[in-house]
Amino acid sequence: MTTLLNWKTSKKHLDNWQAPPLISSLFFNIQNDALNPNNAVNFRKFVKKQGKVLEYGCAIAPAYRTYRRYLTDLKIKFILLDIPNFTFHFAKWSYFEDHEVEKFITLNQRDFSNPLKSINYNFDAIILHKVLEHLDHPRVIIEYLTKRINKNGLLFFDYISSDMKGLDSEGGMKERASTLEYIKKNYEFIEGDFFISHKSLGKIVAKKRN
Numbered sequence: 001m002t003t004l005l006n007w008k009t010s011k012k013h014l015d016n017w018q019a020p021p022l023i024s025s026l027f028f029n030i031q032n033d034a035l036n037p038n039n040a041v042n043f044r045k046f047v048k049k050q051g052k053v054l055e056y057g058c059a060i061a062p063a064y065r066t067y068r069r070y071l072t073d074l075k076i077k078f079i080l081l082d083i084p085n086f087t088f089h090f091a092k093w094s095y096f097e098d099h100e101v102e103k104f105i106t107l108n109q110r111d112f113s114n115p116l117k118s119i120n121y122n123f124d125a126i127i128l129h130k131v132l133e134h135l136d137h138p139r140v141i142i143e144y145l146t147k148r149i150n151k152n153g154l155l156f157f158d159y160i161s162s163d164m165k166g167l168d169s170e171g172g173m174k175e176r177a178s179t180l181e182y183i184k185k186n187y188e189f190i191e192g193d194f195f196i197s198h199k200s201l202g203k204i205v206a207k208k209r210n
Contacts, residue, residue, distance in 0.1 A: 005169075010109035013136055013169070014083055026086045029060045040066040041127060041156055043074055046191075046205060051124035052102075054079045054116075056145065057131035059087035061095065063156070072100065079119060081105040112136075116148055125154040129203070133160045133172040138179040146186055149208045155187060159201040 005016045040063040047053060051074070055063050058080045067076060078101050082088035092104050107115050126145050132138045149155065159176065162168035180196045187206035194204050 054123045054126045061091040077102045127156040133168045136171040139175045155206045161200045
């Protein structure tokens with residue numbers, strides 16, 4: 001999808017992600033996962049045993065899929081969160097019996113300002129892969145999620161630079177520099193090449209500053 005979309009309201013945001021042609025995104029994600037089966041998060045290197053992890057904007061939940069295939073001995077508990085879209089419906093169907101998934105959170109427009117209101121604890125790690133460029137207000141979300149990360153907890157993220165076409169939002173572009181400046185101020189970078197520019201940012205592992 002290469003057209004400019006209307007992102008003016010939360011309802012429009014949800015509508016954009018629920019358009020019938022986007023069923024193709026499900027097949028694309030499944031194909032990508034099949035070709036790159038261990039390409040999400042190195043849990044054994046970074047996340048402690050019995051940790052609590054949030055995969056935010058998870059789509060088919062590639063990070064959880066990696067954990068489930070190779071690393072279940074770590075006994076990590078997951079929250080999987082996304083707006084109602086085809087890929088997240090597939091994730092819920094795939095993993096609804098998995099004990100490691102503590103909860104699926106389907107984020108509707110009334111919950112955009114407080115997406116974790118039903119969770120009464122903080123996380124050892126939060127994952128946002130291919131998420132920030134899609135958000136209406138990525139700076140607000142990063143500030144919110146930072147408060148929900150434990151001391152010395154981890155943020156796994158990337159940030160694609162785009163021209164706002166398709167599902168990359170206007171806010172995702174306009175708040176890019178501000179969002180990255182906030183991350184730079186509040187995190188230490190322990191893996192990946194972090195920079196603030198117009199170029200896409202690859203996978204970064206960052207530790208929350210105390």
